[in-house]
Amino acid sequence: xxxxxxxxxxxxxxxxxxILFVIFPILFIIFYAFTDVNGxxxxxxxxxxxxxxxxxxxxxxxxxxxxxxxxLCLLIGFPxxxxxxxxxxxxxxxxxxxxxxxxxINFVLRTGALRDLLSIILNACGTTTGEHPLLCxxxxxxxxxxPFTILPLYSTMLKLDKNQIEAAQDxxxxxxxxxxxxxxxxxxxxxxxxxxxxxxxTISSYVISDTLSEGKIMLxxxxxxxxxxxxxxxxxxxxxxxxxIIIFLVMLFTRKFQGExxxxxxxxxx
Amino acid sequence: MEKNLTDSSTYIIExxxxxxxxxxxxxxxxxxxxxxxxxFVTLLGPSGCGKSTTLRMIAGFETPTSGDILxxxxxxxxxxxxxxxxxxxxxxxxLFPNLNVYDNVAFGLRNKKIPVVKLDKEGKQILxxxxxxxxxxxxxxNRIKKDKLLSEEDKEQRLTILNEKLDKALSxxxxxxxxxxxxxxxxxxKVVKALSIVDLDELEERDINTLSGGQQQRVAIARAIICEPxxxxxxxxxxxxxxxxxKDMQLELKExxxxxxxxxxxxxxxxxxALTMSDSIVVMNDGVIQQIGTPEExxxxxxxxxxxxxxxxxxxxxxxxxxxxxxxxxxxxxxxxDDFEVNERVEVVVRPEDIRLSNEARPDxxxxxxxxxxxxxxxxxxxxxxxxxxxxxxxxxxYPVDQPIYIGIEPDGIHLMHKSDNTNIYTDxxxxxxxxxxxxxxxxxxxxxxxxxxxxxxxxxxxxxxKKQYDFKxxxxxATIAPExxxxxxxxxxxxxxxxxxxxxxxxDHYIILVRSKEDEDFFVATPYTFNPGDIVGLKxxxxxxxxxxxxxxxxxxx
Numbered sequence: 126x127x128x129x130x131x132x133x134x135x136x137x138x139x140x141x142x143x144i145l146f147v148i149f150p151i152l153f154i155i156f157y158a159f160t161d162v163n164g165x166x167x168x169x170x171x172x173x174x175x176x177x178x179x180x181x182x183x184x185x186x187x188x189x190x191x192x193x194x195x196x197l198c199l200l201i202g203f204p205x206x207x208x209x210x211x212x213x214x215x216x217x218x219x220x221x222x223x224x225x226x227x228x229x230i231n232f233v234l235r236t237g238a239l240r241d242l243l244s245i246i247l248n249a250c251g252t253t254t255g256e257h258p259l260l261c262x263x264x265x266x267x268x269x270x271x272p273f274t275i276l277p278l279y280s281t282m283l284k285l286d287k288n289q290i291e292a293a294q295d296x297x298x299x300x301x302x303x304x305x306x307x308x309x310x311x312x313x314x315x316x317x318x319x320x321x322x323x324x325x326x327t328i329s330s331y332v333i334s335d336t337l338s339e340g341k342i343m344l345x346x347x348x349x350x351x352x353x354x355x356x357x358x359x360x361x362x363x364x365x366x367x368x369x370i371i372i373f374l375v376m377l378f379t380r381k382f383q384g385e386x387x388x389x390x391x392x393x394x395x
Numbered sequence: 396m397e398k399n400l401t402d403s404s405t406y407i408i409e410x411x412x413x414x415x416x417x418x419x420x421x422x423x424x425x426x427x428x429x430x431x432x433x434x435f436v437t438l439l440g441p442s443g444c445g446k447s448t449t450l451r452m453i454a455g456f457e458t459p460t461s462g463d464i465l466x467x468x469x470x471x472x473x474x475x476x477x478x479x480x481x482x483x484x485x486x487x488x489x490l491f492p493n494l495n496v497y498d499n500v501a502f503g504l505r506n507k508k509i510p511v512v513k514l515d516k517e518g519k520q521i522l523x524x525x526x527x528x529x530x531x532x533x534x535x536x537n538r539i540k541k542d543k544l545l546s547e548e549d550k551e552q553r554l555t556i557l558n559e560k561l562d563k564a565l566s567x568x569x570x571x572x573x574x575x576x577x578x579x580x581x582x583x584x585k586v587v588k589a590l591s592i593v594d595l596d597e598l599e600e601r602d603i604n605t606l607s608g609g610q611q612q613r614v615a616i617a618r619a620i621i622c623e624p625x626x627x628x629x630x631x632x633x634x635x636x637x638x639x640x641x642k643d644m645q646l647e648l649k650e651x652x653x654x655x656x657x658x659x660x661x662x663x664x665x666x667x668x669a670l671t672m673s674d675s676i677v678v679m680n681d682g683v684i685q686q687i688g689t690p691e692e693x694x695x696x697x698x699x700x701x702x703x704x705x706x707x708x709x710x711x712x713x714x715x716x717x718x719x720x721x722x723x724x725x726x727x728x729x730x731x732x733d734d735f736e737v738n739e740r741v742e743v744v745v746r747p748e749d750i751r752l753s754n755e756a757r758p759d760x761x762x763x764x765x766x767x768x769x770x771x772x773x774x775x776x777x778x779x780x781x782x783x784x785x786x787x788x789x790x791x792x793x794y795p796v797d798q799p800i801y802i803g804i805e806p807d808g809i810h811l812m813h814k815s816d817n818t819n820i821y822t823d824x825x826x827x828x829x830x831x832x833x834x835x836x837x838x839x840x841x842x843x844x845x846x847x848x849x850x851x852x853x854x855x856x857x858x859x860x861x862k863k864q865y866d867f868k869x870x871x872x873x874a875t876i877a878p879e880x881x882x883x884x885x886x887x888x889x890x891x892x893x894x895x896x897x898x899x900x901x902x903x904d905h906y907i908i909l910v911r912s913k914e915d916e917d918f919f920v921a922t923p924y925t926f927n928p929g930d931i932v933g934l935k936x937x938x939x940x941x942x943x944x945x946x947x948x949x950x951x952x953x954x
Contacts, residue, residue, distance in 0.1 A: 288489035291456055294476040295483045296622065297506035303477075306502075310493040 151369070157362035170363035180348060184367070187345035190334075191327040194266045198323045199316065201267065202274030206315075207308075209275070210282030221279060228272045236336045239265055243337070258338030265337040266327060273322040281315030317379050325372055406465075407432040407625060407658050408453060413462035414544055415448055415682075420848070422448050424682045425462070430626075430660065435652050437661045437669040440679035441705070442949050443848035446662045449679075450628050453660065455479050461544035466625070473534040477506075482619035483628040487635065488611045490603045496614055497599040500589055503622040504582045508574035522568035532561045589621040592651065609640045616651070626658045633668065645671050664948065666706045670694065678702050680944075699812050703744040704822045704873060704946075710750075710787050711822055713917055714743040714811070722811060725781045727761045729804055733811040742812045747776065749808030750788040753801045760801035768796050783835075783915040785823060819919055824874040826867045830856030832874050832941060835916035839891055841874075841941045843867055847949065857954070866954050871946040878907060878921035880940035883932050890933020894918065896926045910934060 161167045174180050205224070209215045227235060243261050244254045254261050285308065293307035309316075331346035345368065352361030406429045415423040423445045430436050438446040451457045452464060455476030464472045471479060482503070490499050513521045536557050539550060590596055593613040603611065612632060619627055629648075633641045649672050652659050663669055669676050670690045678685045678693060678701075686698040697703035700711050714724035716735045721728055724743050735741055753760055763781035775793060779786040779800055786802060794800060821834045831838035844852040846867060850860035858865045887893045894912040908926055910918045918934060926932060945952075 286489065288485050288487055289491060291454075291476070292483070292485055292489040292491070292618075293502075294456070295454060295481075296503035296618065297477050299475075299477050302506060307491070310491070313493070 154362045154365050154369070157358050158366045159363075161359060170359045173360065174363055174367070180364070183343050183348050184345055186343070187328045190262070190266070190342075190344065191324045194263065194270060194327045195320050195323045197263065197267050198270050198274040199319060202271055202278055202319065203312075203316075205271075206275050206278035206282050209279050210285070221275075224275050225272050227268075232269055233332055233336075235269065236265055236333050239268065240336050254337065255339045255341065258341035261337040262334045262342050265333045266330075269333060270323045270327065273326075274319040277318040277322065278312065278315040281312050285311050321375065321379055325375060328371070329368055405431050407467060408660075409463075409465040409468075410449070410452075411463045411465065413449075413452065413459045413464065415445070415452065415457065416460045422682050423452075423459070426682070426684060428677060428684065428687075430658060433656055433658055435649070435659045435661065435672060435674045437663060437673040437676045438679060439663060439666060439669040439676050439705070440685075441664055441944055444679045445682040446664075446679050447630060448682075450483075450630055450660060450662050453626070454481055454483050454628050458538075461542050470535055473538045474531070480622075480625045481628060482622050482624040482626075483630060484612075484615050484619050484632045486631045488615040490611060490614055490618070492603050494603070495599070496590075496595065496601050496603065496606070497586060499603060499614055500586050500617045500621055501582050502618060504577055504585060507622060508576060510572040511575050513571040513573045520570045523571040524567075525564055525569050528564045529561065532557060532564060536561065585621055589617040592620065592654075593617045608636055609644070612636065612644065616648075620651075620655060620657075624657065626660060627655075629659060629661045631663055632661075633663075641668075648672060670706070678705060680705075696810065697744055697812065700742045700744075700820055700822070703742075703810070703812065708747055708787055710743075710745045710747065710785075712743045712745075712784065713814075714741050715739070716741055716811070720806075722809065725761055725784055725786070729759075729809055730806040731809040731811060732806050733809075735811050735813075740814055742814055744810045744812065745786075745804055745808055747787045747789040749804060750786060751803040751805070752777070752779075752788055752790050752792070752794060753803065754794070756801055757803065760803040762799055762801055765794055765796050765798055765800045768794070819876045819878065819917075821874045821876075821916075824872050826870045826872060828868055830868075832872060832943060834874050835892075835912060835914050837892055837912075837914075839874075839936055839941060840938045841943060842938050843943070845941070845943045846870075846872070846945050864954050865949065865952045867945070867952050870952055873944045873946060875942035875944075876918075876936055876940065877942075878919045879905075880936055881918065881920040881922075882935040882937075883908065883910070883920050883922050883924075883926070884935075885930070885932060887931065887933035890935055892916075892918065892934040894932065894934065896928050896930045896932055898928060899926055 158170055159166060159168065161169055209221050209224070215221060240254065240261075243264065247254055247257065247261075289311060290303060290307050293303045298306055328344065329346040329349070331344055331350050334342045334344045335347060345364065349361050349364045349368070352358075352364060408428075408430045410426050410428040413423055413426045413428075414421065426445075426449065428449075438449055440446045448457060452459055455471075455474060455478075459472060462472075463470055466479070466481075491502065494502065513523075515521050536554060539545065539553050539557065542550070545553075586599075587596075590599065593616050595610065595613050595617065598606070598610065603614070606614065612635075615632070632648075633644050636644060645668060648659075648661075652672075661669075661672065670693075673690055675687060675689055676693050677687050680701050686693060686702045688696070693702065693706055697706060697709075703709050703711055712724040714722050716737055716739045717723045717728060718737060720731055720734055722731050722735075722741065722743060723729075731743075751760075756762065761781055763779040763786060765777060766780050766785075767778045769776045771789075774789045774791045777788045777790065777794065777800075779788060779802060781802070788802065824832050824834045826843070827833050827838060829838065830841075830843060832841040833839075842852065843856055843858050844850045847858060847860045847865070850858050850865075852858050856866070856868070858867060884890070892910075892912050894910040894916075897909040897911045897917075899906050899908045905921050905923050906925060908920045908922060910920055910932060912918070920934065
């Protein structure tokens with residue numbers, strides 16, 4: 126009996142952590158989202174968000190840029206991960222390290238360096254970064270989130286069942302069909318977790334778009350940041366709540382795809 | 396000549412001079428194999444003998460380094476797997492886990508396209524240049540050009556023929572075809588039929604992961620036979636099943652082969668499986684075909700010691716033909732049926748069931764000592780020592796252990812084989828605790844990684860291959876040592892074996908010396924120096940030079 130009680134005590138730090146850093150902040154967000162400056166209950170933040178076309182527009186653009194970024198990262202990351210997972214090209218994991226290493230450098234520094242690099246290149250072409258805000262933002266986004274795509278994809282690619290690929294060929298699949306009918310279904314858990322890793326941080330990111338588009342592209346993260354820096358705690362909290370709900374919905378949606386037994390596949394590398 | 400022509404048209408698949416080299420290792424060496432239409436052929440051999448590679452080349456997953464593969468007399472060597480009318484049942488089934496049973500089985504049909512003659516508006520056939528044929532011929536030309544093992548003369552000759560064919564294909568239009576997918580109703584009909592062939596009627600909607608091993612196996616077979624392949628390739632398909640399931644499936648596969656009437660090519664290392672199912676067996680070792688024959692021929696008339704030892708338990712001895720139809724082994728002269736040259740060194744195979752046992756001395760019986768007895772159900776298996784030779788025997792009668800026993804062998808139970816070369820083959824060796832191979836109960840340090848091709852061995856004697864580890868302690872192996880691998884000297888102080896020189900034969904530039912150890916084991920040694928009969932010599936072998944082959948299944952030693 127004593128032993129059992131002791132074991133229960135071991136969970137205390139975890140619960141403390143959970144309450145202090147997860148549950149309390151969420152309660153705070155909900156509290157601020159539905160109160161005014163004086164702490165009275167109100168739907169002001171709710172109505173002002175859903176009636177403001179500017180704010181809704183920012184949300185829509187953020188989701189679109191998030192989807193576009195996810196698509197680009199998968200497009201580039203998938204073949205790269207496939208090549209990296211082939212031991213012929215990737216002896217001693219050096220190449221994987223090369224792709225993952227940028228993640229160890231603070232991304233604000235990376236983004237600053239990229240801005241300078243892009244402006245040098247674009248100036249040489251006779252234009253400036255300010256004139257191509259979307260292009261610069263997308264380059265920054267892809268470069269920043271590519272490692273997050275490659276790693277989960279890489280770890281699923283390592284586990285690709287060669288027999289299944291050969292079975293597909295044996296049953297009449299040409300190389301294109303083999304890819305769509307055998308490799309993609311096998312890599313699906315990796316694709317799903319890679320998409321999660323890219324899509325949600327992109328929506329809420331603000332440093333990259335802020336730095337690279339010279340403030341011309343506003344993402345949802347930017348507008349949350351702006352609200353708080355303008356002391357609009359209630360509006361900011363409400364938008365954070367929207368963000369949380371989106372994350373929750375995306376997680377519900379992807380769990381359907383991933384299935385329980387695959388949960389350890391793509392996420393295993395994290 | 397005419398007979399030859401009719402013969403070759405009955406072959407569904409022909410391998411001609413096929414060689415496969417991986418990273419400078421020759422896996423298949425100039426293999427020639429013809430398989431008749433409708434036959435059940437088994438490729439049998441120990442792991443790493445090249446049987447799976449052969450199958451993969453027929454399936455199209457590997458391209459031979461040199462040589463041709465013909466299907467119905469058509470060169471398919473450079474044809475990719477998805478175009479070949481051949482389907483495979485994989486070792487670990489390789490089912491698609493994202494599809495259910497029905498979709499797995501229908502997979503091949505959904506990719507299949509049926510040619511339909513292309514007609515113009517007036518209903519006449521459209522004539523076009525056959526682009527697929529041109530592409531195929533160009534591939535073949537490319538392959539021949541790249542082949543490094545082909546002689547220049549052959550290359551030239553074959554290239555001219557192919558170029559002629561190419562010119563012809565480019566200039567003569569043929570009726571054009573368009574390709575059409577099967578309709579879902581046609582697919583459904585065939586899936587239902589295939590599932591009923593493998594007795595899985597009720598499981599169409601089931602998830603693959605909820606099926607038992609035997610059921611998955613059946614799905615894999617249904618998936619392969621539904622495309623109506625001309626050849627069904629089976630790569631150790633029963634390896635993952637338990638013994639009873641395996642026995643049932645063996646009979647079922649045999650039955651299925653009869654019903655479907657297509658050619659089966661089956662790969663296994665299990666000799667019993669091969670004997671049970673096959674119309675003919677191809678025994679392979681080290682990438683070379685050792686013998687092709689019916690199960691009876693392979694069992695009763697093995698061509699060499701390897702085949703004899705690999706197929707069934709058998710007693711193999713070095714022997715000498717001392718007179719017409721008389722052969723000497725086990726320190727006794729036996730009558731035999733095979734007529735070999737007098738004084739030829741031969742190998743003798745005696746199956747355990749051909750050894751007669753008796754409690755009392757009889758003419759032509761040899762005295763030995765019964766060492767062990769094992770009850771095997773319908774018979775006892777005995778081990779009898781005669782001098783230093785072990786004799787494996789079977790009998791339904793019960794004989795006491797540790798008593799003298801007399802054995803006799805009927806002339807037709809003795810099968811003589813030409814000695815392929817002077818390579819020393821020791822079929823009753825084993826791996827000791829110290830990771831040495833014990834030949835004739837004497838330890839020789841050896842390289843255990845030779846038991847599995849391309850594996851590594853660490854200092855504890857653990858062999859690693861394909862992320863699996865194997866401990867071969869107490870494993871029964873066959874050791875081979877080439878005569879020139881021995882170091883022979885008068886100095887016996889650090890020798891691994893000490894023996895007496897029995898004979899010495901001059902072979903032009905070296906001597907072949909027969910050294911007999913105190914334990915009566917014979918060693919053939921090649922040396923440039925002369926030794927005289929009666930000399931006491933010491934033998935040593937470099938550990939890299941001892942060839943090893945595992946008896947039994949590799950899975951038993953996995954850790």
